[in-house]
Amino acid sequence: MSSNYLDIIRPGINTTFQDKGRDHLYHIGIPFSGAMDSRNYFIANKLVNNDLDSAVIEFAYQGPHIKYSGEKINFAITGDVIFSIKRKDTEIEGNCYESYQIENGDEINIISTNKSVYGYLALGGELDLKFQWNSCSVNTKANIGSNDGKKLDVGQRVNLKKINSNKDIKKTNYINTKIENIRVIKGTNFDYFSEVGKKIFFEKEFTVTKLSDRMGMRLEGPKIDNIVNTNIKSEGLIKGVIQVPADGNPIIMLSDHGTIGGYPKIGVVASVDYDRLVQMSPGSKIKFKEINLSDAETLFKLYEMETQNLLSQI
Amino acid sequence: MIKNISNLGDAALYCDFGNEVNKSINSHVIKYFKTIKEKKFEGINNLTPSYNKLIISFDLKKTNFKEVKHYVENIDAKDSQDINSKKLEIPVCCHENFSMDIKRLEEILKLSREKILENFLNKEYFCYMTGFIAGMPFLGDLDENMRAQRLETPRVKVPKGSVALTEQFANIYTFESPGGWNILGNTPLDVFDSSKEDKPNLINPGDTVIFKEITLDQYKNYNEQ
Numbered sequence: 001m002s003s004n005y006l007d008i009i010r011p012g013i014n015t016t017f018q019d020k021g022r023d024h025l026y027h028i029g030i031p032f033s034g035a036m037d038s039r040n041y042f043i044a045n046k047l048v049n050n051d052l053d054s055a056v057i058e059f060a061y062q063g064p065h066i067k068y069s070g071e072k073i074n075f076a077i078t079g080d081v082i083f084s085i086k087r088k089d090t091e092i093e094g095n096c097y098e099s100y101q102i103e104n105g106d107e108i109n110i111i112s113t114n115k116s117v118y119g120y121l122a123l124g125g126e127l128d129l130k131f132q133w134n135s136c137s138v139n140t141k142a143n144i145g146s147n148d149g150k151k152l153d154v155g156q157r158v159n160l161k162k163i164n165s166n167k168d169i170k171k172t173n174y175i176n177t178k179i180e181n182i183r184v185i186k187g188t189n190f191d192y193f194s195e196v197g198k199k200i201f202f203e204k205e206f207t208v209t210k211l212s213d214r215m216g217m218r219l220e221g222p223k224i225d226n227i228v229n230t231n232i233k234s235e236g237l238i239k240g241v242i243q244v245p246a247d248g249n250p251i252i253m254l255s256d257h258g259t260i261g262g263y264p265k266i267g268v269v270a271s272v273d274y275d276r277l278v279q280m281s282p283g284s285k286i287k288f289k290e291i292n293l294s295d296a297e298t299l300f301k302l303y304e305m306e307t308q309n310l311l312s313q314i
Numbered sequence: 315m316i317k318n319i320s321n322l323g324d325a326a327l328y329c330d331f332g333n334e335v336n337k338s339i340n341s342h343v344i345k346y347f348k349t350i351k352e353k354k355f356e357g358i359n360n361l362t363p364s365y366n367k368l369i370i371s372f373d374l375k376k377t378n379f380k381e382v383k384h385y386v387e388n389i390d391a392k393d394s395q396d397i398n399s400k401k402l403e404i405p406v407c408c409h410e411n412f413s414m415d416i417k418r419l420e421e422i423l424k425l426s427r428e429k430i431l432e433n434f435l436n437k438e439y440f441c442y443m444t445g446f447i448a449g450m451p452f453l454g455d456l457d458e459n460m461r462a463q464r465l466e467t468p469r470v471k472v473p474k475g476s477v478a479l480t481e482q483f484a485n486i487y488t489f490e491s492p493g494g495w496n497i498l499g500n501t502p503l504d505v506f507d508s509s510k511e512d513k514p515n516l517i518n519p520g521d522t523v524i525f526k527e528i529t530l531d532q533y534k535n536y537n538e539q
Contacts (some may be wrong), residue, residue, distance in 0.1 A: 023359035026371070027347065028515045029445035029488075029506075032360070119499055142448045144508050188320060234364025234452070235333055236445075237371030238326045259445035262405065268323030271374050276373050285450055293379060296324035300374050 004160040005069030010142040010153040012110065012201045014060040014213070016144065019126065020053040022135035028146055030144060032239060032314040033137040033256055036118045036278040039307050040078040043174060047099045048124035048314045049166040054127055055135075057152070060214075060279075063110025064121075064152060073163050074099045075108065079119030080176050083110040098171045099124070105208045116176065116279040125163040139256050141215065148231035150217060172314050181289040182273050186263035187242065192228040199249075200224055201266055202290055206250065210282045214256040218279070219286065223248030226264060233264040240269035240277075242288075252276060260297070272303045315342060319386065321379045326371040335365040335482070336453070339440050342391075343368050344520050348396075349391045350475065358382065363519055365444045365452075381531070382493075395418075399520040404479060406435070406525045407533035410501035415465070415496040419479070422462045433457050434525065437485060440538045441521040449488040449506025451517040456482050464521050468494030496509065502528075502536035 010051035018041070021034020029031040035058055036040030042052045056065065063081065078097040078156055086107040091251045094100065094108075096119075102108070113119045138145040143149030151156075188196065206221035228245035237243075242251045243263035251268060253261075255278075269277055270291060280286060291299070315331070322328040332339050340386070341365075347363040349386060350370065351479065357377030362369040372382050408414070408431055416427055423430060439453035466481045469492065476487040478495030487493060488506035505516045515522055528536070 024351075024361075026360035026362040026369075027351075027519070029442065029448040029450055030514075082417050132508060141491075142508070144448065149508075185321070185323050187520040188322055233333070233365050234443075234446070235367040238322060238360075238369065238371045240323055258447065259362055260443065261446070265322070270324075271324050293324055297374070297378055300324060304375055 004073065004163055006158040006285060007067045007069065008152050008154060008158065008263065009107070010063040011154050011156070012059045012062045014262055015064050015152040016058055016140065017055050017129055017139035017147055018058040018137045018308040019055045019135055021137050021255065022133040025133060026236065029259050030133070030142065031139065031256050031259055033139045034135065035120065036255055037120075037275045038063065039275045039310075040118070040120050040176075042311060043097065043172065043314065044120040044122035045076040045125035046077055046311050047078070047170045047172070048074045048122045049164050049168060049170070050122060050124060052311070054122070054244050055146070057121050059110060059121070060113070060117050062112050063119060065107065067105070067201050068102050068158065071163060072101055072103050074124035074166065074167055075121060075158070076170070077110065077121050079182055080114045080116045080299040081110060081119040082112055082114055083108060096116040096149065097174050099169050099218045101167060101169065106189045107140045108292065110243055115281060117232070117277060117281050123160065124167065125251070126161040128159040132266055133226055137298070141256060165311070170314050172310065173312060176279065177276070180285065180288050181274050182268040183270040183291045183296065184242065184279055184288045184300070185270060185291060185293060187267045189232060189264035190266055192226050193266060194225040194227045197225040197227075200214060201236070202288055204287075206286045208280050208282050208284045211299040212282060215279075216254050216257055219250045221249070226252065228264075230264070231262050232264055234260045235293045238268070240271070241265050242269065252277070270299065272296065272299040283306065317344070321385050323370060325374045325377065326369055327379065329368040329370065329386065331366045331368070333366060335442070337440050338482060339366045340440070341520075346386075346389070346391045347519070349389060350386065353389075355382070355385055356390050362445065377387045389479060395453060399522070401522045401524070403524050403526050404501050404503060405528040405532070405536065406499040406501050407528050407530055409530040409533070412476070413498050413499035414476075416498065417464055419496055419498065423459060424513055425459065430460070430498070431527065433460050434484075435478075435527050439516050439523045441466065443519050443524060444515055444517065447491050447509070449515045450485055451505070451523070452481045453523050456484060460521070461519065462496050464494040465496065468492055473500065475502065475505075477501055500533070502533050
């Protein structure tokens, strides 16, 4: 088979192949998926001279330990990640946002993300992956995407179809900024909640719980009281929707969310804050800040310009 | 028709067709869904029809709420009493191996097992929407005397193929998933097949479904024929 490949010595906790995701499928029950933190995903690809929408390896918390076999290749890791590169008997600590060249027998050991959730490993080339609906993104709940829709497993071999001839080493000084306030647009069922409940939502602190994954982020905090009905007739969801079930604790829909749901929607996270929201690890405190539609649109435009600017400098 | 269009966040339209759940309102939702889907408006990346709402989500890098709203308001939604809607027979086995909640249903509905099956089988149900999990159809309406609430504590794992009831609706679990609906039987049919990219769903919004009972032997042999 391929002469360039990765052997997975340790897969990590939740390591999957991801790309830009798949669209036009909500109506049959298939969510967007794709890299959770899209800015870090794009930067990873740019650092290794890939097309921006190439497949990468996404990991959460503990990442994979990989052994590489084949001709020289570049790789880069983005996020806030602690990792090392091992060549024969020498092990060096790696820096995020910097590409490295590895050769036959080298190992990459991604120890963990630091006070964040997701990190990205891009290899300068093309991974040999199966595509479903124009995307390799793995959705482990529906077993859709490459790798039979499953996480990476120990002992697995991942082949590379092709290695980039452009092996220029690249670097950028990007720093992931943490935010405490997540900006939110009022949801379609905002008025289902009591005046006290609405006030709590925008004034009190919520904690990210461990029951969070690529599907959703469950929060805990003072109970948000519903005065109309704790259920609505099931209807479509999008990523970023904040639902409040009967127990009064908000759940934020993330990239692998169920496509329809029947809990009232108190708000929707503004697109500008999505990349940073998904990086909030269990125990982090969140405060919601209300913004209107036109501010949300302007802020997203600025965020997108900043992303393009970052990418153009790499 | 659409009663109101509002924004769901900054990257989706929330089209409200009313609050009731009935075939007539849902047909309007599906009509808009199909028309917009065919026209492939640049920037719209997903459409989610449900009982009485249509959510249109878009790529905020390419378009925005105002543009998409204007587009939807001026669209000529074609009547789609369309040729694409199918009538499907779904085999279901209600042997005790599968009908995990039959006792519960007997108690809640105050009907015998035989009567429950008689009420449920061989009737036409309309597919209002698909989703939650990939390919799951939401079918209705069940007879008035067949309506039960969902389980107080949902199951962690509902077997693939389970045919289940809640309120006026029936559904089919397209793969193993958590769920709280009352399980009545199981179908050996693959209702969702991700290897068929152009038609992964056996049942689509607007289709009509009839459940036909099969025996345990027929169930076991179903996929060997």
